[in-house]
Amino acid sequence: MQNGYYIGVDLGGTKICTALVNEEGKVFKEVTVPTEAEKGELKIVENINNTIKEVLGDVKIEEVLAIGVGSPGPLDVKNGLIVETPNLPFKNFNIVKAIKDVYNTEVFLDNDANAATLGEFVFGAGMLTTNMVYVTASTGVGGGAILNGRIFRGSTSNAVEIGHTTVNIHGRRCGCGNRGCVEGISSGTAIAKTANEAVKSNVPTSLKNYDVVTSKEVFIEAAKGDRVAKEILDEALSYLGILFANLANSYDPDMIVLGGGVSNGGDIVFEKIAEEMNRRALKPIREHCKIEKAKLGGRAGVLGAAALAITELEHKNKKDGYIIYN
Amino acid sequence: MQNGYYIGVDLGGTKICTALVNEEGKVFKEVTVPTEAEKGELKIVENINNTIKEVLGDVKIEEVLAIGVGSPGPLDVKNGLIVETPNLPFKNFNIVKAIKDVYNTEVFLDNDANAATLGEFVFGAGMLTTNMVYVTASTGVGGGAILNGRIFRGSTSNAVEIGHTTVNIHGRRCGCGNRGCVEGISSGTAIAKTANEAVKSNVPTSLKNYDVVTSKEVFIEAAKGDRVAKEILDEALSYLGILFANLANSYDPDMIVLGGGVSNGGDIVFEKIAEEMNRRALKPIREHCKIEKAKLGGRAGVLGAAALAITELEHKNKKDGYIIYN
Structure with missing residues (x-):
């Protein structure tokens, strides 16, 4: 520099x-x-x-x-x-x-995904890392990877399109046309979509008290104890945690950083990720790899x-x- | 050199x-x-x-x-x-x-997985690549990755533990203790295990004609048209294909090379992988990324x-x- x-x-x-x-x-x-x-x-x-x-x-x-x-x-x-x-x-x-x-x-x-990744690597949560994966979960799910201290772009500059990792072949159809992408299950958009399906159904849920339900309202009502909101987050965040474990096993990084709107969902987000990491990432990998919230907001x-x-x-x-x- | x-x-x-x-x-x-x-x-x-x-x-x-x-x-x-x-x-x-x-x-x-990866990169199928992922499916599922022309080892030398990618949370319990790893579904061992469960059941299958059923016999009987053998391979190889698509979206490589016993299963193996790649890997990535059989045997x-x-x-x-x- x-x-x-x-x-x-x-x-x-x-x-x-x-x-x-x-x-x-x-x-x-x-x-x-x-x-x-x-x-x-x-x-x-x-x-x-x-x-x-x-x-x-x-x-x-x-x-x-x-x-x-x-x-x-x-x-x-x-x-x-x-x-x-x-x-x-x-x-x-x-x-x-x-x-x-x-x-x-x-x-x-x-x-923008690579830029955000570099931002966290140079100025944010990943400042002292050599291998760092950045995951953003908001409208979609995307990310980037710093490998051996450098942004990794892949052969066609499309590397780390992790939103389209298949985590559940029976999952909702994703915008890409495929079924089972983590973006279609764990993005803020997906959480909101699942919540609005619940609102339109007969299930009793405090989500019905809102005119507009986005992922933010799902986090609020889950924190207050609404069973349906909790169920929705449980599934969405478990699959986000599975993405983290798969990334950990694949990249063996020093840190995975979570940014985007979903990262503002509070403790439940990082608890669910930790649960799946403990279950699914190999021991030497998960003992080394830190999970952090993005710092640059x-x-x-x-x-x-x-x-x-x-x-x-x-x-x-x-x-x-x-x-x-x- | x-x-x-x-x-x-x-x-x-x-x-x-x-x-x-x-x-x-x-x-x-x-x-x-x-x-x-x-x-x-x-x-x-x-x-x-x-x-x-x-x-x-x-x-x-x-x-x-x-x-x-x-x-x-x-x-x-x-x-x-x-x-x-x-x-x-x-x-x-x-x-x-x-x-x-x-x-x-x-x-x-x-x-051994990194060595085999380097073997294919230096002498085998991946000789002209810059980014290459090697997948071996035999007793287990493992692999390695060449990124920007070098073997990628990760922070604890455990990178590319792709056998423990979760592809189906309802899948068989893997040796690692987790459920849903591709190794527990798509390895030669997993194919043999599923086949032996079928042999012990009431389902009519030509696999019952063998004293010992390994994955090899499943490939043989599937080629001859046995419905059960075909079903077993259909599931195992679809999930192997999902692993390939996830690796493609993640690493955006020039090539993914398949080695190990399962790679000797013939056309059905590469057809199933191509099917899932077409369905699940993003267009610019799959149009660039070649799928090849390992050459070094x-x-x-x-x-x-x-x-x-x-x-x-x-x-x-x-x-x-x-x-x-x-």
Whole structure:
């Protein structure tokens, strides 16, 4: 790592969050603006570049060592392209070039899951690890892996698509078309879906007291003792725990970090994970592997993008890098 | 890689197989002797060192760049120790030192699954890959992973314990104590167990014509059209295919290689795996990832141990190595 500034850009379907940070993750300035995805790709680029200008303030771009961009995928990371993504209008758009055309510094791109993983590794729960798996459970289930101290991307840059781990072939059909994915059982969306099925049924449950039931209400009512809410979480979180045990047996990591909305569900989440880890992960693995809650919270995206900038610049300088731009 | 000889030692519970090879995997001399595990650790070491002497013949030890030893685990790879293992009498025994005391060359140790993985990567089906997962299904289910061109060992040297991936929580209890491991459903042992349950039941099946039913007989009778044998394989191989899809989504590899007795079951094995891969692995991942049968067959162990010697010496010379001996 070098002294100097880094900029993280968290590009989302509804908002862009950009921050100026240093190599220790100290945030000097942060700005969030609407993405305005409906106005087309050039408008989005303009919005991104304006946020960079704003967080720079009096700081000169020459003092910024690198910019990292975290974006929904699929991406062509090596060529700096957003291939296409459901909530943004980009089609094979070179987002790296579009930023470099305005700002004369290094720019690196990766998907939001890898950026969040790097964020926890560089600034968050996994700071002292060498092998770390990050799991996010919210709308979907996704994640990333740091292996031997580096983000692991796989052969087509799609590694660690762990939401589509089959954990129960009789499970609900997942958005991917398959049945049994952990995303279809343990995501916040899945928890809400199961809860709403219960609300519409004849089963007596305090979940019926709400106009809208999301996973948050299921956690609230389970904590108050509602049997149905508890049953729903029991199943969803057991399978999340099975995912953790499978990841532990597969990656033998120092730590698995849980982020996303489900990680805010309280003790019940980590108790269920511990239960399945104890049951299913091999002894030397589970005795070593820590399970931690993500630390970056709402700043996961933007600090993750900054962590991407820091780590990729480091690899580029060492010439052991993976991301090579034409 | 350097020009010169390498020696691979495949240490098993019943036999020791040792070979003198070159960096292309050409076998100059090969010898197999009984392990004589019941005679104690020093006798085993004597047997190992005698096989090395025998394969050397007129070749001087100075011409041997490195010796690789593949052993059942768990091991303490960094310190060269066999910690303990069910079928061998070693307890925290420094097998590396015991060989180096007699032969003045580099000696490297790793578990048999990693050695077999390296064998397929260096000499076999995975020669041109960067990310490769090796799965062996025979007595148990195990494997290893080459990630970014290197064997991945994890934080406690227990990575890729994929036999204990939970694929069906209602599955048979596995030797590890857990229910639902793929090893308890899809190993050769599991197939034989399910078949023998059928034989003892009232169900009509041609498996009853055998005195002893192993997985081999199940494959034979399924090919002949026996409904029960087909049902048994259908379940076992579907879950093996689910393991493959989970590994593909997790590691995004260039190739997954199947070895072990089950890999000799013919087309039905690879058809079932392809079926589950198509159903469960994400499109960009499955379109890239090849599924191949292991190529080294009976020589997997000894060539794997030689591949360990070659790759670890290379990393040691580049000073980017993982195995550091005191």
